Amino acid sequence: MAQQQTSRRRPGTPGAFSRWMQRTMNARMNRKVRRGRGQMMGMDVLILNTVGSRSGQPRETPVAWFADDADGGRLIVASGGGSRHPDWYVNLMAHPDRATIELPGRPPLPVAPHRLDGADRERAWERIAAAQPRIAKYQSKSDREYPVIRLSPR
Template identity: 85%
Template sequence: MTGMDINSQDQQAGKRKPGTPGAFSRWMQRTMNARISRKIRRGRGELMGMDVLILNTVGRRSGQPRETPVAWFADGADAWLVVASGGGSRHPDWHANLMAHPDRASIELPGREAMPVTPHRLDGADRERAWQRIAAAQPRIAKYQSKSDRVYPVIRLTPR
């Protein structure tokens, strides 16, 4: 049975798998994202001790614009690293949207206009080097990773 079959059965039975967001939590997340995005646009781009940018994507199924505040880590003068942790249990929606429509991605840094970017998912030694820098800068991300059964994707965003 695939994950899709399980989710379909749970929805038909009116149940959710534990840890699967419900309508209220999705609404709450979008509300919080909108508040954080407003702060970033006003020039305040830090949250819980991490630099934050707005990642603009397009919904993979809906085609609707999406914006998500995400922590970023510098990768040289003109690139940004983001980690698709998604709370540990699954890739976040923004990751699926970004991978489905990489040509429509952009970022907003605090107080700046949106900039089109190209995402590159890092693998192998490139991911490991980037991960070591990220973990050194934010040890709590490494702690979250150690508790997850999956390897968090690391995405390099470069100007397009």
């Protein structure tokens, strides 16, 4: 009688482990930001607080940011691994009036998100790419243009 082989895969839906791992890593980074250490891979990090586009539940995502000369705001890039918009971007655009950010050691700050287009995006992208050439390299390998969002204090 042949032995039945057992699977070494984790139970659950496909991708459940990677989603769990992403949530765990995000929670770890959020704790670091709240303790005043907001750096990841040489980039400044903030916590972007959004509301789920379908669930309406609060979401917290660590996101790299870049200084914006225009109004003291911050620039963020929705790279999402190159192939699609990240969930935080979809949530942010669905409920822009409910967005806040947390900077290391500071309370949440309400922000107004604005997706940059045309010359505004190009100027912002040049600053971002100069500060972090790795992001420009990722963009060059993607078929879609990464959205650049300005977060202005409300």
